[in-house]
Amino acid sequence: xxxxxxxxxxxxxxxxxxxxxxxxxxxxxxxxxxxxxxxxxxxxxxxxxxxxxxxxxxxxxxxxxxxxxxxxxxxxxxxxxxxxxxxxxxxxxxxxxxxxxxxxxxxxxxxxxxxxxxxxxxxxxxxxxxxxxxxxxxxxxxxxxxxxxxxxxxxxxxxxxxxxxxxxxxxxxxxxxxxxxxxxxxxxxxxxxxxxxxxxxxxxxxxxxxxxxxxxxxxxxxxxxxxxxxxxxxxxxxxxxxxxxxxxxxxxxxxx
Amino acid sequence: xxxxxxxxxxxxxxxxxxxxxxxxxxxxxxxxxxxxxxxxxxxxxxxxxxxxxxxxxxxxxxxxxxxxxxxxxxxxxxxxxxxxxxxxxxxxxxxxxxxxxxxxxxxxxxxxxxxxxxxxxxxxxxxxxxxxxxxxxxxxxxxxxxxxxxxxxxxxxxxxxxxxxxxxxxxxxxxxxxxxxxxxxxxxxxxxxxxxxxxxxxxxxxxxxxxxxxxxxxxxxxxxxxxxxxxxxxxxxxxxxxxxxxxxxxxxxxxxxxxxxxxxxxxxxxxxxxxxxxxx
Amino acid sequence: xxxxxxxxxxxxxxxxxxxxxxxxxxxxxxxxxxxxxxxxxxxxxxxxxxxxxxxxxxxxxxxxxxxxxxxxxxxxxxxxxxxxxxxxxxxxxxxxxxxxxxxxxxxxxxxxxxxxxxxxxxxxxxxxxxxxxxxxxxxxxxxxxxxxxxxxxxxxxxxxxxxxxxxxxxxxxxxxxxxxxxxxxxxxxxxxxxxxxxxxxxxxxxxxxxxxxxxxxxxxxxxxxxxxxxxxxxxxxxxxxxxxxxxxxxxxxxxxxxxxxxxxxxxxxxxxxx
Numbered sequence: 001x002x003x004x005x006x007x008x009x010x011x012x013x014x015x016x017x018x019x020x021x022x023x024x025x026x027x028x029x030x031x032x033x034x035x036x037x038x039x040x041x042x043x044x045x046x047x048x049x050x051x052x053x054x055x056x057x058x059x060x061x062x063x064x065x066x067x068x069x070x071x072x073x074x075x076x077x078x079x080x081x082x083x084x085x086x087x088x089x090x091x092x093x094x095x096x097x098x099x100x101x102x103x104x105x106x107x108x109x110x111x112x113x114x115x116x117x118x119x120x121x122x123x124x125x126x127x128x129x130x131x132x133x134x135x136x137x138x139x140x141x142x143x144x145x146x147x148x149x150x151x152x153x154x155x156x157x158x159x160x161x162x163x164x165x166x167x168x169x170x171x172x173x174x175x176x177x178x179x180x181x182x183x184x185x186x187x188x189x190x191x192x193x194x195x196x197x198x199x200x201x202x203x204x205x206x207x208x209x210x211x212x213x214x215x216x217x218x219x220x221x222x223x224x225x226x227x228x229x230x231x232x233x234x235x236x237x238x239x240x241x242x243x244x245x246x247x248x249x250x251x252x253x254x255x256x
Numbered sequence: 257x258x259x260x261x262x263x264x265x266x267x268x269x270x271x272x273x274x275x276x277x278x279x280x281x282x283x284x285x286x287x288x289x290x291x292x293x294x295x296x297x298x299x300x301x302x303x304x305x306x307x308x309x310x311x312x313x314x315x316x317x318x319x320x321x322x323x324x325x326x327x328x329x330x331x332x333x334x335x336x337x338x339x340x341x342x343x344x345x346x347x348x349x350x351x352x353x354x355x356x357x358x359x360x361x362x363x364x365x366x367x368x369x370x371x372x373x374x375x376x377x378x379x380x381x382x383x384x385x386x387x388x389x390x391x392x393x394x395x396x397x398x399x400x401x402x403x404x405x406x407x408x409x410x411x412x413x414x415x416x417x418x419x420x421x422x423x424x425x426x427x428x429x430x431x432x433x434x435x436x437x438x439x440x441x442x443x444x445x446x447x448x449x450x451x452x453x454x455x456x457x458x459x460x461x462x463x464x465x466x467x468x469x470x471x472x473x474x475x476x477x478x479x480x481x482x483x484x485x486x487x488x489x490x491x492x493x494x495x496x497x498x499x500x501x502x503x504x505x506x507x508x509x510x511x512x513x514x515x516x517x518x519x520x521x522x523x524x525x526x527x528x529x530x531x532x533x534x535x536x
Numbered sequence: 537x538x539x540x541x542x543x544x545x546x547x548x549x550x551x552x553x554x555x556x557x558x559x560x561x562x563x564x565x566x567x568x569x570x571x572x573x574x575x576x577x578x579x580x581x582x583x584x585x586x587x588x589x590x591x592x593x594x595x596x597x598x599x600x601x602x603x604x605x606x607x608x609x610x611x612x613x614x615x616x617x618x619x620x621x622x623x624x625x626x627x628x629x630x631x632x633x634x635x636x637x638x639x640x641x642x643x644x645x646x647x648x649x650x651x652x653x654x655x656x657x658x659x660x661x662x663x664x665x666x667x668x669x670x671x672x673x674x675x676x677x678x679x680x681x682x683x684x685x686x687x688x689x690x691x692x693x694x695x696x697x698x699x700x701x702x703x704x705x706x707x708x709x710x711x712x713x714x715x716x717x718x719x720x721x722x723x724x725x726x727x728x729x730x731x732x733x734x735x736x737x738x739x740x741x742x743x744x745x746x747x748x749x750x751x752x753x754x755x756x757x758x759x760x761x762x763x764x765x766x767x768x769x770x771x772x773x774x775x776x777x778x779x780x781x782x783x784x785x786x787x788x789x790x791x792x793x794x795x796x797x798x799x800x801x802x803x804x805x806x807x808x809x810x
Contacts, residue, residue, distance in 0.1 A: 119355065158624040161585055164608075165607075203343075207334065211370060212373055296675055296705075297675075457702075522774075
């Protein structure tokens with residue numbers, strides 16, 4: 001699961017961390033588009049070589065590297081399967097390109113999740129006119145994930161202590177054994193939800209449509225710059241890919 | 257007029273067959289510190305929720321009589337309207353922290369009521385200072401101890417500047433050190449003018465701080481008066497109330513014809529009273 | 537009998553939850569384990585039935601190294617009652633809940649039913665037998681969980697924070713039940729921070745702080761020891777506070793009393809009377 005590390009926000013200060021989530025969203029969309037527009041080794045390597053400095057700018061190279069290491073099995077799987085099964089002229093080359101694309105996409109998304117604080121994300125959504133209740137539901141979900149995780153472990157302990165054996169038996173038995181875990185988890189979550197609702201209601205939740213926000217997000221010059229550059233890059237890439245066409249050397253493939 | 261006034265108030269939860277509260281009459285003046293106690297199921301939780309309107313607006317059911325808080329009839333005003341008059345702190349701290357950081361949590365209530373952002377910022381800064389929450393700023397609620405979480409929950413409730421602080425067994429899930437800290441905080445708020453209604457089983461800790469002890473059983477108020485009088489009544493033992501041991505000693509000594517000058521509520525008081533008595 | 541020999545354990549490899557813990561609980565004992573949050577009390581108890589295995593040291597249950605037995609096996613002898621009953625309730629009637637645990641541990645359907653009937657009677661749950669546990673009150677759900685553990689007739693009954701949120705009457709009933717179990721030969725272990733409950737009901741107390749045992753012995757000695765109390769972030773018992781205050785004014789009075797009757801007698805001696 002270590003490949004998930006690159007999707008976790010960490011509270012550091014970096015040029016990328018200081019940007020508004022909305023400008024980062026635009027940047028990441030463009031990076032993802034760049035990863036998806038090309039399916040050849042050389043262009044993808046160029047895209048990656050632009051992404052990695054961005055990761056460095058967010059002071060998260062170590063984390064990125066660890067995640068990429070965690071991806072090795074998946075990458076090997078993709079390469080092997082596609083080499084054996086695809087009907088393209090040079091299957092190995094194609095599968096390397098696919099693997100590179102996966103890495104580039106993951107790196108693009110990680111740029112967002114590494115540097116956007118969950119509350120800022122929900123504030124960004126609210127300022128982008130998403131209804132408060134939805135944005136808040138999302139941030140509450142993030143708030144309660146660790147709590148729910150701990151609850152699940154406690155439930156597993158309680159059931160193991162009654163003789164429920166979670167790691168034995170055939171596939172069918174194992175699935176049946178998840179019932180004593182899932183049912184209490186759902187019930188406990190519902191009970192908890194009612195208590196949370198009482199606390200929220202007691203503090204006026206949902207009482208007015210004119211809800212105010214203590215901290216608002218404001219675009220700065222750096223944000224406008226990031227958005228402008230991203231859009232220009234996007235237009236350029238689309239132009240190169242569809243209209244201009246890629247030069248010969250970029251279409252180079254491994255001969256197998 | 258009293259700050260909180262229950263007049264012949266009865267309530268039955270929807271789907272329940274019995275009354276949770278039966279013709280309750282209670283008056284609370286501003287600045288009082290009330291401790292409400294009684295066996296499980298006596299109606300103290302329902303009583304608390306009737307003050308800020310959760311009963312009957314959130315917990316639906318059948319109502320008779322009225323509850324008037326700061327001049328407002330709870331049947332005719334929403335919970336949101338009551339929230340800036342009576343704040344409610346609950347038993348489980350984790351279920352009261354719904355955001356990812358302390359400042360947002362404190363701001364949550366005022367934001368919900370549409371209060372002006374700079375005023376919210378001011379309240380947040382004041383409360384972080386008042387309740388010493390500065391060191392918790394960067395922690396996720398899950399990373400805080402029970403006592404820290406409960407302190408944040410209290411700050412979040414105080415952000416709405418209520419006149420009344422209602423606390424429903426706020427220390428049940430906390431260890432002894434955190435419990436004392438929270439109860440000391442509540443006593444301090446009371447000294448500064450907050451009207452407090454506290455549900456608590458551990459009378460040995462709170463009865464010294466309270467101005468009034470209300471005993472409930474089966475939906476009714478059975479006794480209501482100063483702690484020293486209520487705790488020496490025989491009904492306490494019948495109802496299974498946890499009378500402080502020092503007070504129990506006072507009664508046992510009385511049966512042995514030894515009369516201490518006053519009713520003690522704590523071990524320290526007991527020692528002083530024994531000294532007084534020994535000089536007579 | 538449960539023996540822990542120099543047990544150390546860490547959840548994440550960084551922070552040690554238990555450090556060099558050695559403990560012996562003989563059959564028929566009644567022990568309280570106290571300490572502040574994070575002291576390792578619950579971690580300790582989870583080693584009894586194999587939910588956790590030590591990183592170093594050994595856990596020996598009834599003469600056999602626990603490592604050689606699975607959690608399910610150990611659960612036949614060690615019954616753990618959790619703080620939150622909702623962590624285990626998932627079936628549609630109280631009877632099914634109680635029978636579930638019994639069937640898992642290998643009892644036949646008839647045996648399971650018989651034991652279920654007995655425990656329903658003992659805990660006054662007969663009218664609730666066919667009701668859904670989810671519809672019961674908090675206190676009733678706790679009793680159902682207790683019943684499901686008692687039905688397995690464990691040799692060791694361990695309870696994690698059983699007094700939280702309970703009123704004085706409920707605590708008294710619980711204390712009586714535990715005394716009954718102990719009289720029948722069951723070893724009782726309770727993890728709690730309710731110091732008054734411990735003073736009144738448990739002859740032996742193990743005090744823990746930061747993963748270590750800081751005191752282990754007679755309850756009245758351990759809990760009147762100000763150092764142990766301070767290390768474990770506990771509040772001294774009401775009567776010890778009284779004793780200490782009295783001792784300051786009347787030096788002949790012992791500052792280490794814990795029982796109500798002791799303090800009462802001391803006062804009677806000072807003031808005269810019957």
